[in-house]
Amino acid sequence: MNLISKTxxxxxxxxxxxxxxxxVMGHEKFAADYYGPRHLWAGVRRAGIPHGRLISVSTEAAxxxxxxxxxxxxxxxxxxxxxxxxxxxxxxxxxxxxRHCGDALALVIAETSQAxxxxxxxxxxxxxxxxxxxxxxxxxxxxxxxxxxxxxxGNCLLSGQLVSGKGLEAFEACDAIVELTIDLPxxxxxxxxxxxxxAVYEKGELSxxxxxxxxxxxxxxxxxAIGISPEKLRIIAPYCGGGFGGKDGITVQSLLGxxxxxxxxVPIKMxxxxxxxxxxxxxxxxxxxxxxxxxxxxxxxxxxxxxADFDTGPYDHLGGAVLGLALEHAGGPYRIPHAAIQGKAVYxxxxxxxxxRGFGVPQVAAAMEQAVDLMAEKLSLSPLDIRMKNAVQKGxxxxxxxxxxxxxxxxxxxxxxxxxxxxxxxxxxxKKAPAHMLRGSGMACALHGMGYGxxxxxxxxxxxxxxxxxxxxIYFGVxxxxxxxxxxxxxxxxxxxxxxxxxxxxxxxxxxxxxxCGSASASxxxxxxxNALIQAVETMKTRLTQRAADSLMVGDGxxxxxxxxxxxxxxTGREFPLAxxxxxxxxxxxxxxxxxxxxxxxxxxTQDTALQMHGIPHTVxxxxxxxxxxEIDTLTGGITVCNYTAVTDCGRLINPDLYQQQMQGxxxxxxxxxxxxxxxxxxxxxxxxxxSTYIIPGAxxxxxxxxxxxxxxxxxxxxxxxxxxxxxxxxxxxxxxxAVADACGGGRCRQWPLTCxxxxxxxxxxxxxxxxxxxxxxx
Amino acid sequence: MKLSFTLNHxxxxxxxxxxxxxxxxxREDLGLTGTKEACGEGECGACTIRVxxxxxxxxxxxxAQIEGCSIETIEGLAGxxxxxxxxQEAFVQxxxxxxxxxxxxxxxxxxxxLEAIPDPDETQIRKALSGNLCRCxxxxxxxxxxxxxxKKENKCLP
Ligand code: FES
Ligand code: FES
Numbered sequence: 001m002n003l004i005s006k007t008x009x010x011x012x013x014x015x016x017x018x019x020x021x022x023x024v025m026g027h028e029k030f031a032a033d034y035y036g037p038r039h040l041w042a043g044v045r046r047a048g049i050p051h052g053r054l055i056s057v058s059t060e061a062a063x064x065x066x067x068x069x070x071x072x073x074x075x076x077x078x079x080x081x082x083x084x085x086x087x088x089x090x091x092x093x094x095x096x097x098x099r100h101c102g103d104a105l106a107l108v109i110a111e112t113s114q115a116x117x118x119x120x121x122x123x124x125x126x127x128x129x130x131x132x133x134x135x136x137x138x139x140x141x142x143x144x145x146x147x148x149x150x151x152x153x154g155n156c157l158l159s160g161q162l163v164s165g166k167g168l169e170a171f172e173a174c175d176a177i178v179e180l181t182i183d184l185p186x187x188x189x190x191x192x193x194x195x196x197x198x199a200v201y202e203k204g205e206l207s208x209x210x211x212x213x214x215x216x217x218x219x220x221x222x223x224x225a226i227g228i229s230p231e232k233l234r235i236i237a238p239y240c241g242g243g244f245g246g247k248d249g250i251t252v253q254s255l256l257g258x259x260x261x262x263x264x265x266v267p268i269k270m271x272x273x274x275x276x277x278x279x280x281x282x283x284x285x286x287x288x289x290x291x292x293x294x295x296x297x298x299x300x301x302x303x304x305x306x307x308a309d310f311d312t313g314p315y316d317h318l319g320g321a322v323l324g325l326a327l328e329h330a331g332g333p334y335r336i337p338h339a340a341i342q343g344k345a346v347y348x349x350x351x352x353x354x355x356x357r358g359f360g361v362p363q364v365a366a367a368m369e370q371a372v373d374l375m376a377e378k379l380s381l382s383p384l385d386i387r388m389k390n391a392v393q394k395g396x397x398x399x400x401x402x403x404x405x406x407x408x409x410x411x412x413x414x415x416x417x418x419x420x421x422x423x424x425x426x427x428x429x430x431k432k433a434p435a436h437m438l439r440g441s442g443m444a445c446a447l448h449g450m451g452y453g454x455x456x457x458x459x460x461x462x463x464x465x466x467x468x469x470x471x472x473x474i475y476f477g478v479x480x481x482x483x484x485x486x487x488x489x490x491x492x493x494x495x496x497x498x499x500x501x502x503x504x505x506x507x508x509x510x511x512x513x514x515x516x517c518g519s520a521s522a523s524x525x526x527x528x529x530x531n532a533l534i535q536a537v538e539t540m541k542t543r544l545t546q547r548a549a550d551s552l553m554v555g556d557g558x559x560x561x562x563x564x565x566x567x568x569x570x571x572t573g574r575e576f577p578l579a580x581x582x583x584x585x586x587x588x589x590x591x592x593x594x595x596x597x598x599x600x601x602x603x604x605x606t607q608d609t610a611l612q613m614h615g616i617p618h619t620v621x622x623x624x625x626x627x628x629x630x631e632i633d634t635l636t637g638g639i640t641v642c643n644y645t646a647v648t649d650c651g652r653l654i655n656p657d658l659y660q661q662q663m664q665g666x667x668x669x670x671x672x673x674x675x676x677x678x679x680x681x682x683x684x685x686x687x688x689x690x691x692s693t694y695i696i697p698g699a700x701x702x703x704x705x706x707x708x709x710x711x712x713x714x715x716x717x718x719x720x721x722x723x724x725x726x727x728x729x730x731x732x733x734x735x736x737x738x739a740v741a742d743a744c745g746g747g748r749c750r751q752w753p754l755t756c757x758x759x760x761x762x763x764x765x766x767x768x769x770x771x772x773x774x775x776x777x778x779x
Numbered sequence: 780m781k782l783s784f785t786l787n788h789x790x791x792x793x794x795x796x797x798x799x800x801x802x803x804x805x806r807e808d809l810g811l812t813g814t815k816e817a818c819g820e821g822e823c824g825a826c827t828i829r830v831x832x833x834x835x836x837x838x839x840x841x842x843a844q845i846e847g848c849s850i851e852t853i854e855g856l857a858g859x860x861x862x863x864x865x866x867q868e869a870f871v872q873x874x875x876x877x878x879x880x881x882x883x884x885x886x887x888x889x890x891x892x893l894e895a896i897p898d899p900d901e902t903q904i905r906k907a908l909s910g911n912l913c914r915c916x917x918x919x920x921x922x923x924x925x926x927x928x929x930k931k932e933n934k935c936l937p
Contacts, residue, residue, distance in 0.1 A: 003863070003871055016871050023879030024867040024886055026813015026853035030879075033812035113803075190914050192817040192825055192880035241815075241880030242914050274818045482878025482915045657874040661916060665877065668917030691822035691912065699908035699918040 005502040008564070009494025011719045014657035017487035018501060019239055019480070030241050031211040034198040036267025040069060041116045042259035043270065045106040045123040046279060047098040050134075050349040050684030051145070052127035054094050057106050062122040067115030070262045071123070072107040077258060079227030083250045085217065086614075087157075087316040089148055090352075092225050092254040098127060099147055099314030100349050101684050102280035109259045109268060132349040134683055136288065136309040139346045147314055147347040157312050158320035160611040161342040162327055164401045170303035170338030174294030178374035181291075183751045184363050184733075186311075186679040187284035187672075189356060190696050191481075193241020195251035195281060196271040199260035207234040207512075208256055213243045213479050214519040215509045222253045226261070233257070237509040240520075243481035244669070245355030246281050248521045249317055274690050282317050282354025283679060285310040285345070287326075289367040293336075293374075299381045301336040301390045304399050308343035308364060310353060317354035319345040324614030325449065326360030328605075331399025332368040333410040333447040333623055334390040339399035349684045355521060357666065361448055361730045362673065369444035369734030370748065373741065383443050383738065384423070387625075388414050391445070398447070401605035402617035407722070409649025410445060410623040412710040416647040417443065417625045422706065423645075429629065430743075438632040439642075440743025445625045446730035449618025450523045450723045451598045456615070458524065458598035461515035462532035464493065464540050466590040467505075470565060470579030472497060472540075474533065475507040477517030478525045483725050484658040485525040489533055491654055492718060496537045498562040503578075515593065523622065523723025524598070526654065530718030532596035539592040548576050551584055599716055620716060622727045623649040626667075628735040629703075632743050637760030641671055641736065645706040648727065652720035653709055663707045663728045670732020672697045678753050784845045786811075787855025795842045802826050802837035805852060813853035813883045817912070824911030827884035828852050834891050853883035856890065866890045869928035870921075877915035884911050889925045898929055 004018050022028035045057075059071040074081055074095035081095060082088040094103050106123050110116040133139045133147065139155035147155055171177060197210030206228055212218055215235040223230040240247060252270045259268045272280065287310045294303035308326055312319030323345040330341045345353070376386040392398060394408040417423055426441035433439040451458040463475035474493055480486040490504050497504075507513055517529050545557030548567045552574070560567045566575045582590060601619045606612065629643040644667055653659045676695045680687040688694035713720040733752065740759070741748050747762035783792040786809070795804060802819075805811045805828070817825035819838045826837040829851040856864040863871070866889050876882050885908065892899055892907040899907065904925045908918065 003868065014874070016874065017876070019879065020871040020874075020876040021863075023876050023882045024853075024863065024870045025857055025861070026811070026883045028879055029812065030815075032815065032880075033806070035807055035810070035812070190912075192815065192823065192878070192912065192914055194817065240878065241817075242878045244914070271816075274820070274822075482880075484877065661874055661877055661920060664917035664919045665915045666917075669914070690820065691818050692820065696912060696914065697917075698912060699905045699921070702918050705917065705919055 006500055008500050009491040011491050011495045011654050015487065015491060015655055017484050019486060028239055030193055031209050031238055032193050032196045032241065032271060034209050035269065036198060036200060039267040039269050040109050040111060040263060041113045042107060042109045042256060042268045043116045043120055044104040044255060045120050047103040047105055048101050049098060050101055051130040051132040052098045053130060054096060054098055055126040055128060057123065057125045059106055059123055062108060062119040065115055065119040065122065067111040068119045069109045072258055072262055077226060079225045081225060083221050083225045083254055084316050085249050085318050086320055090315040100351060102351060107255055107259055109263050132684055134348055134350060136311050136346040139348060155347045157316055157345040157347055158323055158610060158614065159344040160327060160608050162400045162606055163340050164399060165338030167338060167340040168305055171294045174302050175297040176375065176378050177292060177294045178371055178378055179292045180367055180371050180374060181750060182289050182367050184287045184366060185752055186286045186351065187356060187677050188278055188679050188694055189244045189246035191242025191244060191246060194272045194274060194277040197252045197256050198267050198269045199256035200267045201260035201264045205232050206257055206260055208253055209236045209238065210253055211240050211247060212237050213247045213481055213521055215511055216477060216516040217519060218250060218253050219511045221250055222257050225254045226257045234512040237479045240479050240481035243520065244357045245521060248355040248519055251281065278689055279686055282352040284356035285312060285322055285353035287363040289363060291367045291371045293371040295375050295379065299379050299386050299389050301334055302338060304331050304336045304339040306330045306341040310345045311348050311350055312345040313348055313350050313352040315352055317352050319353050320614045322360040324611055324616050326364045328400045328402060328449065328616045329361045329447065330364040330368065332365060333392050333445055335392055335396050336399040341400060350681055357669065358726050358729045361446060362733060365446045365730045366733045369731055370737050373738045384414060384418055387445055403603055404621065406620045406716060407651065407712045407714040409710050409712045410447065412712065413623055413625040413647040413649055416708060416710055417627055420645055422627055422629065422643055436634050438634060438743040440739040441629050442735050442738025442742050443625060443627045444731035444734035444738060446727055447621045447623050448523060448727035448730055450527055450620045451618065452522060453615030453618055454600040455613045458518065458528060459595055460517035460529040460532045461593060461595045462529060462536040463515050463591060463593050464536040466578065466582050468582050470577055470582050471503045471505060472499060473505045473507055475514040476529055477509045477514035478529045479509050479520040481520055483525060483662060488526045488530065488654045492530055492533055493537050498564065500564045503565055523725045526721060527717055527723050528596060528598055532594050534718050535594035535596060536592045539594060544581060547585065548581055552576065620714065620722055622722045622724060624727050624731060626731045626735040628739045630736060630739040630743060632740065632759060634763055637756035637763065639675055639740065639754065639759055641703045644703050647708050647710060648724060649710045649712050650724035651714035651717045651722035652711060654719055654721050659709060659724055660707055662724045664705050666728025667705055667732055668697050668702050670729040671702065673753065674733040674736040675753050678755060780843065782842050782846055784847060785849040787851060797843040799842040800838060801840040801842060801845060804842055805837060811852050811854050815880055815883060817880065824884045824888065825881055827887040827911065829887060829891060834888060853886060864890065865931040866928040869924040869931060873920050873924035873927050875916065875920040875924035881911060881913040885913065885921055889928060893929055893932055897933055
């Protein structure tokens with residue numbers, strides 16, 4: 001079928017991703033689909049208690065189960081037995097202390113999944129229970145147990161403060177002040193492919209096929225944790241069945257490695273159940289935010305105070321970096337000359353807080369954008385006008401102190417939104433509310449920085465090969481977890497080389513074949529690798545045309561142009577097949593490699609080296625403005641989002657369809673965050689342990705979405721693009737919050753998500769729902 | 780037990796435990812990994828197959844239940860020369876596939892819908908998809924794909 005192969009890739013066009021063909025046929029092999037011959041199953045006994053000192057693990061009974069091959073505990077780990085992206089504070093198998101219910105105590109390898117389950121249930125352990133910490137406030141109470149007794153910050157993983165202008169003092173010069181406190185829940189990624197993989201250890205070499213966002217970092221981390229040299233460890237990352245940040249860090253890798261090394265020469269498979277994924281995987285951080293925003297009478301923002309507490313769970317994971325990004329983005333895309341922004345990421349015995357699409361920004365945007373609406377109301381300005389009045393442009397500083405040095409399109413987004421029918425016709429639509437229904441319209445904005453920030457080099461290495469058959473192979477090391485970066489690389493290379501899809505091939509991330517490219521995260525996949533790839537393509541083009549000129553004994557390389565499968569010599573019209581040219585070149589000559597390192601900011605916005613190390617400040621930002629229309633059923637408290645629109649500045653679109661996909665998916669996740677997804681725990685134990693109690697949006701819950709882009713050129717981006725993978729989710733919750741407040745006379749909820757029950761409460765106690773007494777105007 | 784059934788139009792007899800989950804039978808024993816498991820308890824629809832032309836969840840069925848039945852999985856949907864089924868084609872063209880892990884189940888659900896209602900409206904499509912979770916797409920392009928597939932099947936489109 002020629003749905004794709006004969007078309008020519010072109011940047012800027014909506015083109016289907018070639019992997020979709022295999023995916024619709026059920027042929028694409030995800031990590032979950034690897035079943036090696038005579039494979040064994042590996043699984044983990046988890047603690048089920050939130051905090052305790054481990055005394056011993058008893059595996060005798062489990063060993064007697066027929067079909068059980070091996071049972072490992074921490075005593076069998078030869079490496080550091082510690083993993084973690086920034087701080088290595090998480091044990092692979094617990095050796096001293098249990099810090100949350102999902103901690104792994106023992107690893108069982110068995111012939112069948114049934115034998116595995118039976119054995120896991122028979123493992124018991126002795127422990128001394130320790131009091132647990134389940135809120136950030138408890139972590140600082142006098143006499144609170146220390147979750148990591150050697151951590152210099154006590155129960156505080158990281159705290160930091162960004163002060164600009166006169167800081168808090170500036171509130172004295174404000175004509176109007178509003179204040180808001182909200183508590184946000186954890187959010188579960190709920191990717192459809194749970195954490196899984198297959199490993200085999202043969203002749204001293206370990207190879208792991210895994211559902212991951214970070215194959216190269218996995219290699220280093222796993223090698224150290226389990227005691228194998230990195231050269232002996234190969235990580236293979238097929239198309240990933242959803243990641244969203246939850247696979248940005250080790251999940252099954254070290255466990256699988258240990259299992260494989262204990263049972264060499266056979267493939268070992270591990271697949272977390274949905275419950276295990278909920279229990280052991282990271283979550284979006286639960287957060288408490290306190291905001292105070294001050295403005296002049298004319299609506300110009302003057303001062304901002306932010307206090308943000310993030311519950312980071314028992315391990316660092318990426319909690320410090322999440323806090324850093326949250327602080328940098330706390331003031332949104334606005335000019336506010338004076339700000340005091342402080343925050344903490346706090347250790348608790350809850351589930352692990354980690355990376356999740358948005359990376360701290362959805363939390364701060366939730367509070368900031370509601371504060372903006374409160375201020376608009378107080379000063380009788382429209383929500384759009386007050387945003388436009390304060391929106392940043394290039395050269396401005398955002399409240400954290402970061403100077404915006406690259407394309408800055410929030411004003412364009414707002415202007416476009418203002419012209420949108422959903423905005424212009426909002427009042428008419430609201431007036432037509434049926435009986436018992438309230439209607440409201442609300443907006444919210446966000447900005448989102450791309451990449452790792454100034455400290456960790458943000459690099460990708462592209463490799464391009466002209467095969468002997470005259471086709472081009474793109475070796476990319478940055479995982480495609482569904483965002484579609486793979487097809488954008490084909491579009492870029494195909495466009496520059498003027499080749500059809502049938503002449504192009506992708507080699508998926510594999511530490512044995514591709515080169516380090518960093519993680520598929522931080523809205524950087526397409527940007528960073530794309531820049532590296534363009535360079536590799538240009539080098540290839542020059543080399544091939546020059547070699548063609550040499551072998552045809554004609555003038556120079558620039559007399560040639562690429563056509564599908566061939567080079568054409570322009571002066572004579574002669575065609576030179578790429579396969580023929582490839583035959584003239586040695587294997588090294590047929591390969592080009594190029595490394596790109598993203599621009600790092602040279603600006604210092606804080607003297608706090610810990611914050612700098614955690615990624616502040618960024619240089620390239622995307623921007624977005626969202627608008628939601630909601631309808632509230634006053635009898636049931638049910639909220640329906642009827643329409644949704646968003647305008648985004650993410651540079652030039654490489655593939656408009658993919659832009660739509662990212663936006664739609666991000667908005668859907670954001671609506672889940674706002675309305676349904678309540679990850680409830682009780683003393684560290686999950687009360688919403690699976691998809692029947694933790695409700696993610698289904699097809700009936702998502703409104704039609706109208707999305708557009710302002711299509712500004714970002715000069716540092718490949719073909720002018722910027723990342724869109726995260727900004728799509730950042731302002732969804734506050735857009736809903738503002739729409740709900742608009743519908744019901746200013747009622748706002750403190751504890752999110754805004755379930756029907758909470759909505760009913762707001763409706764019965766208008767304007768001042770329980771706990772919302774802080775959400776008010778002060779002057 | 781000895782189990783006989785038809786799998787994607789081919790008759791098959793094999794030896795298995797009567798309580799083997801159909802999803803394990805398909806994926807692990809028969810190598811048909813197109814049918815996905817994402818919850819194992821009937822919540823997500825990733826394991827959707829058809830049994831005697833009716834949608835079923837392979838994670839909730841055991842081998843003994845499919846004795847003598849006709850089973851269709853995602854792998855059986857394309858034509859003999861791997862020509863895509865119109866629904867599959869529509870998913871590719873409409874951009875309804877992101878990570879692709881929900882896709883086989885979604886394609887099965889839409890195929891089944893269009894056989895029952897050749898020209899469904901938006902609500903009918905949303906309802907038909909309500910048993911299938913997707914965490915990537917926000918469902919809009921899956922809706923588009925269903926509508927496009929309906930047009931293709933009704934020959935309104937080439
Ligand atoms: S795996 Fe069968 S419904 Fe989820
Ligand atoms: S495309 Fe990823 S879950 Fe649907």
